Amino acid sequence: xxxxxxxxxxxEDFARWKKTYDEDGAAIREQGGVIxxxxxxxxxxxxxxxxxxxFGDEQSARAYAGMLDGDExxxxxxxxxxxxxxxxxxxxxxxx
Numbered sequence: 001x002x003x004x005x006x007x008x009x010x011x012e013d014f015a016r017w018k019k020t021y022d023e024d025g026a027a028i029r030e031q032g033g034v035i036x037x038x039x040x041x042x043x044x045x046x047x048x049x050x051x052x053x054x055f056g057d058e059q060s061a062r063a064y065a066g067m068l069d070g071d072e073x074x075x076x077x078x079x080x081x082x083x084x085x086x087x088x089x090x091x092x093x094x095x096x
Contacts, residue, residue, distance in 0.1 A: 002035075003061035005053045007068075007089040012081030014046055020080045021051075029053065032067065033060035048086075061091050 011017040021039065029037060034053045042048035055061040067073050068089065077084050 001057065002094050003055050003058045004092050004094070005055070005061055005065060005089060006050065006092060007053075007087065008048065008050045009088070010047050010083040010086040011049055012047070012083070014041065014049065017049070017080045017082065020076065024076070028067075032064040033057075034064065058091075058093075065089060065091060 018039065032053075033055050035056055036052075036054040038052045040050040040052070042050070053061075053064065055064065068087070074084070076082075
């Protein structure tokens with residue numbers, strides 16, 4: 001059963017955030033068991049970002065979600081301009 005994480009948050013500077021997501025985030029995603037991912041910008045608010053991560057199992061998804069409470073993620077969020085007060089996250093499973 002695959003599980004997906006859908007997170008939404010505001011960023012101060014999309015280009016700066018996206019560069020970090022692409023470059024530094026690649027190793028974090030690989031280590032965290034992400035098997036697919038995509039980034040989306042709101043049509044009306046380009047500073048509102050939705051990120052999709054897919055995992056092969058619930059345990060990997062929950063462990064990755066737990067990293068969002070860690071000091072490393074908070075430091076990265078501060079560096080890249082993520083508004084942590086705006087962060088919304090859901091774990092969902094595919095239903096076919």
